[in-house]
Amino acid sequence: MSSITSELAAVLATVRRPGDFFASGAIEFLAPQLEVEGVGQIALPLLSTQAKQLIAAAERAPYGRGEQTLVDTAIRRTWQIGPDQVRIQGRGWARTLSAILARVCDGLGVTEPVQAEFYKLLIYDEGSFFASHRDTEKAPGMFATLVVVLPSPSAGGELVVRHKDREVRLDLHCPDPSEVAFGAFYADCVHEVLPVTSGVRLALIYNLLRPEPGRLPEPPSYASQQTRLATLLQAWGAELSRSTTDAPEKLIFPLEHAYTSAQLGFGALKGADAAAAAVLRAAAQAADCDLHLALISVQESGSAEYTGYGSSYRRWSEPDEDEFEEVEVLDRYIALSTWRRPDGQPSVLGVIPVGDDELCPPDALEELEPDEEHFHEATGNEGASFERTYRRATLVLWPRQRFFAVLCQAGVAVTLPYLADLTERWLSSDEDHTSPLWGEAHELSGHMISSWHGQDGYPSREKAPTHATQMLILLIQLRNKSRLEAFLTTIAAGSGVYAEGDNDAIVQALGLMSPQRAAALTQQIITGNATTSLTACGNLLARLVASGEHGRGGDLRGAATALVEALPGDPQRAPAQGPWWQDQSLKPRLVIDLLEALCWIDPRLADDAAGYMLTWPQTYSLDTVLIPAMRTLVQSSIAREPPVQRLRDACLDHLRARIARPLVAPSNWSRATVLPCQCRHCTELSRFLADPEQTTWAFKAVEADRSHVEQTIQRAHCDVDITTDRRGRPYTLVCTKNHASYDRRAKQRRKDLEDVIHLGGGDVS
Numbered sequence: 215m216s217s218i219t220s221e222l223a224a225v226l227a228t229v230r231r232p233g234d235f236f237a238s239g240a241i242e243f244l245a246p247q248l249e250v251e252g253v254g255q256i257a258l259p260l261l262s263t264q265a266k267q268l269i270a271a272a273e274r275a276p277y278g279r280g281e282q283t284l285v286d287t288a289i290r291r292t293w294q295i296g297p298d299q300v301r302i303q304g305r306g307w308a309r310t311l312s313a314i315l316a317r318v319c320d321g322l323g324v325t326e327p328v329q330a331e332f333y334k335l336l337i338y339d340e341g342s343f344f345a346s347h348r349d350t351e352k353a354p355g356m357f358a359t360l361v362v363v364l365p366s367p368s369a370g371g372e373l374v375v376r377h378k379d380r381e382v383r384l385d386l387h388c389p390d391p392s393e394v395a396f397g398a399f400y401a402d403c404v405h406e407v408l409p410v411t412s413g414v415r416l417a418l419i420y421n422l423l424r425p426e427p428g429r430l431p432e433p434p435s436y437a438s439q440q441t442r443l444a445t446l447l448q449a450w451g452a453e454l455s456r457s458t459t460d461a462p463e464k465l466i467f468p469l470e471h472a473y474t475s476a477q478l479g480f481g482a483l484k485g486a487d488a489a490a491a492a493v494l495r496a497a498a499q500a501a502d503c504d505l506h507l508a509l510i511s512v513q514e515s516g517s518a519e520y521t522g523y524g525s526s527y528r529r530w531s532e533p534d535e536d537e538f539e540e541v542e543v544l545d546r547y548i549a550l551s552t553w554r555r556p557d558g559q560p561s562v563l564g565v566i567p568v569g570d571d572e573l574c575p576p577d578a579l580e581e582l583e584p585d586e587e588h589f590h591e592a593t594g595n596e597g598a599s600f601e602r603t604y605r606r607a608t609l610v611l612w613p614r615q616r617f618f619a620v621l622c623q624a625g626v627a628v629t630l631p632y633l634a635d636l637t638e639r640w641l642s643s644d645e646d647h648t649s650p651l652w653g654e655a656h657e658l659s660g661h662m663i664s665s666w667h668g669q670d671g672y673p674s675r676e677k678a679p680t681h682a683t684q685m686l687i688l689l690i691q692l693r694n695k696s697r698l699e700a701f702l703t704t705i706a707a708g709s710g711v712y713a714e715g716d717n718d719a720i721v722q723a724l725g726l727m728s729p730q731r732a733a734a735l736t737q738q739i740i741t742g743n744a745t746t747s748l749t750a751c752g753n754l755l756a757r758l759v760a761s762g763e764h765g766r767g768g769d770l771r772g773a774a775t776a777l778v779e780a781l782p783g784d785p786q787r788a789p790a791q792g793p794w795w796q797d798q799s800l801k802p803r804l805v806i807d808l809l810e811a812l813c814w815i816d817p818r819l820a821d822d823a824a825g826y827m828l829t830w831p832q833t834y835s836l837d838t839v840l841i842p843a844m845r846t847l848v849q850s851s852i853a854r855e856p857p858v859q860r861l862r863d864a865c866l867d868h869l870r871a872r873i874a875r876p877l878v879a880p881s882n883w884s885r886a887t888v889l890p891c892q893c894r895h896c897t898e899l900s901r902f903l904a905d906p907e908q909t910t911w912a913f914k915a916v917e918a919d920r921s922h923v924e925q926t927i928q929r930a931h932c933d934v935d936i937t938t939d940r941r942g943r944p945y946t947l948v949c950t951k952n953h954a955s956y957d958r959r960a961k962q963r964r965k966d967l968e969d970v971i972h973l974g975g976g977d978v979s
């Protein structure tokens with residue numbers, strides 16, 4: 215058993231504090247009253263005339279080197295106005311600043327109180343910049359710098375911040391004049407302002423201080439955890455790429471805080487969750503893994519015990535939920551859904567099942583508080599039960615190269631549209647099989663085939679193509695012969711993958727292969743499916759013959775023999791019934807398809823099959839199977855083939871024998887009296903039936919007796935119509951004799967005569 219889940223969780227347990235070495239963003243604001251001594255009120259966005267006035271009132275900004283402050287426009291070229299000359303007021307400004315501070319503290323991971331001290335106003339005109347430097351501590355308690363860029367049209371002037379081996383480039387422009395952009399970074403960061411290429415960049419610089427004494431905040435550093443996680447993830451990925459491994463397919467790390475699906479997103483994680491996500495994100499990147507957020511939901515149900523008997527005052531009220539106790543969890547279902555990607559793009563993933571071995575740590579979901587829990591009282595034959603659900607946000611990882619394996623866990627409802635999209639893009643790219651799109655489709659289809667299983671439940675009534683047909687059509691479009699072979703082999707393996715509706719696509723797929731290979735695969739499909747889908751298999755063979763790809767007597771003989779061997783015979787030895795929705799009764803169409811295929815492939819085999827069917831008339835009923843089949847076959851191209859003639863003759867003999875039986879209309883009202891019951895009432899019924907004069911019999915009796923007599927009439931197919939007279943109790947069953955059995959026989963004879971003519975048996979009347 216792989217220990218990756220415990221190890222990953224152990225490392226992440228030490229990652230508690232969120233935050234990075236920088237923070238940035240934009241925020242809506244109400245323009246402050248900005249007043250500069252010697253210039254007056256400044257309008258925002260900044261006008262170019264006022265920019266000129268500001269520069270006239272400003273001085274060249276110096277930079278610090280050691281103890282000195284120097285002015286050198288080769289190192290720093292920008293204008294500054296000191297805090298004593300600048301007043302920023304207005305109702306909204308204090309609010310804006312504290313909102314900025316809250317976002318900055320979040321981003322830097324600072325939880326203690328922070329004060330922003332205005333340091334200076336900077337005006338960068340075209341060509342202004344500030345080379346790489348580190349800020350000197352300008353006030354006691356200073357731990358970071360905050361830059362607020364006010365609305366003013368400009369280009370260039372990005373702030374580049376470096377910390378250890380990382381670098382970010384902050385573009386603090388706000389296209390919308392109702393927003394200000396801000397950036398902040400810890401004091402130990404080296405940073406620079408790139409040259410402004412046009413317009414003017416107007417920035418307020420603040421020192422961020424910790425007013426209380428104590429250790430200054432520092433950027434959280436999880437470099438060692440990150441390295442350790444990356445190593446763990448890399449080893450896991452390598453393990454998974456081996457063919458035999460018990461490593462989990464994905465890793466699932468439940469978060470601490472609760473998030474609704476609307477709240478779930480990488481930008482909205484709180485506290486330690488944000489810290490874990492940030493570290494995992496970097497480690498995943500380094501180890502070539504995908505990282506997602508998702509909601510895990512656990513549904514449990516099981517047996518419960520009623521424990522509330524003690525409180526007698528409740529006796530007459532409904533039992534209360536907390537008077538139950540769980541006894542045993544009997545059923546548990548865990549799945550992931552509501553996927554969020556780090557880049558905010560929509561995810562193609564749907565509901566994906568969770569393996570027990572994927573949780574980090576393995577006991578992560580134990581001792582959770584359920585979101586919902588219900589107990590149910592015991593009923594007649596079932597004990598008390600409970601059901602409950604848990605929902606949690608999680609971070610989910612898998613090696614990038616295993617993406618398709620994970621996608622397959624979402625099932626064909628997700629993978630088929632994905633494969634269809636790849637196929638369509640490949641088709642319209644006009645590229646060949648070396649195209650990366652084709653490669654992706656090849657890889658995905660491989661995973662799909664190896665995890666393919668039969669239709670769940672009974673097939674829908676809709677005529678939509680089955681999943682197997684959709685898969686075959688995509689593989690045909692991709693001209694991917696190896697995957698087609700593999701998929702046809704999966705279909706051949708039985709277990710409910712194959713359905714008659716797939717024959718069209720199967721024949722098309724087989725058409726891409728050599729006749730020998732196609733024949734071998736057909737034989738496998740028939741061998742694997744004939745017991746459950748005989749009619750479909752017969753139809754497949756007939757279609758294959760009709761496709762004209764296969765020579766007479768040749769390669770299809772094996773498939774044909776397999777089909778003949780699978781024909782049912784002795785009804786005593788019929789195979790066990792399949793699921794209720796599968797109608798396994800023999801259809802005339804099977805006989806038609808079978809003979810059309812066999813007469814072409816091997817007439818001797820066709821003759822064997824015909825003889826076999828005549829041996830088991832109970833299975834191959836003349837009236838419901840063979841005669842209807844012959845009506846079609848005598849019109850077909852194989853009408854003159856000996857096996858067809860043989861079956862036709864048998865049908866004609868059967869019809870003629872029945873026609874020869876006398877048929878006379880009854881001369882009086884006496885009717886057949888052989889009844890399956892001799893009880894008192896049925897004996898009375900029998901007497902009525904035998905009576906040549908009596909046409910109706912009124913049987914006044916309680917419901918049970920009436921319905922018993924009614925059943926006898928139905929079972930014996932008596933020539934009697936029944937109505938119930940509801941006047942007076944008990945009601946009366948009114949039986950009136952008719953000519954039904956004579957009518958039936960007369961109708962049968964008309965049909966028999968017609969069939970004889972249809973089968974070419976000549977005039978027999």
Ligand SMILES: O=C(O)CCC(=O)C(=O)O
Pocket residue numbers: 336344349361373405407417419
């Ligand atoms: O203008 C900026 O974005 C940063 C200015 C700066 O680095 C400084 O004043 O020390």
Ligand SMILES: [Fe+2]
Pocket residue numbers: 347348349359405
């Ligand atoms: Fe600076």
